[in-house]
Amino acid sequence: MTIIAPSVLSLDYSRFEQQMLDLHASKAQWLHFDVMDGHFVPNLTFGPDILKAFRKASHLFLDVHLMVEDPDFFSDVFIDAGAQMITFHTEALDNDSQRIMALIKKIRDRGVKAGLTVKPKTPVETLFPYVGEVDLFLIMSVEPGFGGQSFIPQSLDKIASLRKLIDQQQSAALIEVDGGINSYTGSLCKQAGANVLVAGSYVFKEDIIVAVDSLW
Ligand code: DX5
Ligand code: ZN
Numbered sequence: 001m002t003i004i005a006p007s008v009l010s011l012d013y014s015r016f017e018q019q020m021l022d023l024h025a026s027k028a029q030w031l032h033f034d035v036m037d038g039h040f041v042p043n044l045t046f047g048p049d050i051l052k053a054f055r056k057a058s059h060l061f062l063d064v065h066l067m068v069e070d071p072d073f074f075s076d077v078f079i080d081a082g083a084q085m086i087t088f089h090t091e092a093l094d095n096d097s098q099r100i101m102a103l104i105k106k107i108r109d110r111g112v113k114a115g116l117t118v119k120p121k122t123p124v125e126t127l128f129p130y131v132g133e134v135d136l137f138l139i140m141s142v143e144p145g146f147g148g149q150s151f152i153p154q155s156l157d158k159i160a161s162l163r164k165l166i167d168q169q170q171s172a173a174l175i176e177v178d179g180g181i182n183s184y185t186g187s188l189c190k191q192a193g194a195n196v197l198v199a200g201s202y203v204f205k206e207d208i209i210v211a212v213d214s215l216w
Helices: 013-025 048-057 071-080 097-109 124-130 155-168 183-192 208-215
Strands: 003-006 030-036 061-067 085-089 113-118 136-140 174-178 196-199
Touching (some): 003 174, 003 208, 013 208, 030 048, 048 061, 048 071, 061 196, 071 085, 071 097, 085 136, 097 113, 097 124, 113 124, 124 136, 136 155, 155 174, 155 183, 183 196, 183 208, 196 208
Parallel strands (some): 003 030, 030 061, 061 085, 085 113, 113 136, 136 174, 174 196
16 A cells, blocks of 8 residues: 655645645645755755644644754654654764664654655665664655656665565565656556655646545
8 A cells, every 4th residue: 555645845835725625635644744954955945833734734644854954953843843754864964873873763762753864866775774773764766955856767776675675674664755756656666665655746736636646
């Protein structure tokens, strides 16, 4: 069963209420929330008060993707605001395994799911030591920072090799893919072993219900 996680970065905020009604009428189970600090990536998005508003407006699972220089600090901020999953970049902690393991523990100790992600240029092997330690791996299939970019095909190899290791180690970790997802690229990712599809521009450009259900 595939989980669909629309990225609210691409939501039309001038029609917030109707868009939320459509999302709730679709097969979407999660809301993907892209937090960008203008340093780790060259864009600035939402703070915790906006997540609190989504918590009030939706029953869907709040999947927070931290594209920030200080995920240690912001994980607490967004958990306090209602995050149910916190995914952070290994690059933000200089791929230091002690710091990464400490943050995974901190997130989980607060009763929140922990996810780990890498940018497209970072080898997927960077994630391998954490199989069995996290609830989710996020494969970025675009350079983080903006919606509406094209899917990077090499992401499929990353998904497949991670899927192989997760299955070998009998881990329950999910594989989420994020960036340039539509019905075609989404089906390739599912075939490669992904469980969760994040889509922004594809979902919010026309009919939300039709788009989400086409990814399922
Ligand atoms: C990019 C974000 C993605 C993005 C997806 O940095 O992490 O979640 O919003 O947008 P689309 O689906 O338009 O590529
Ligand atoms: Zn994202």
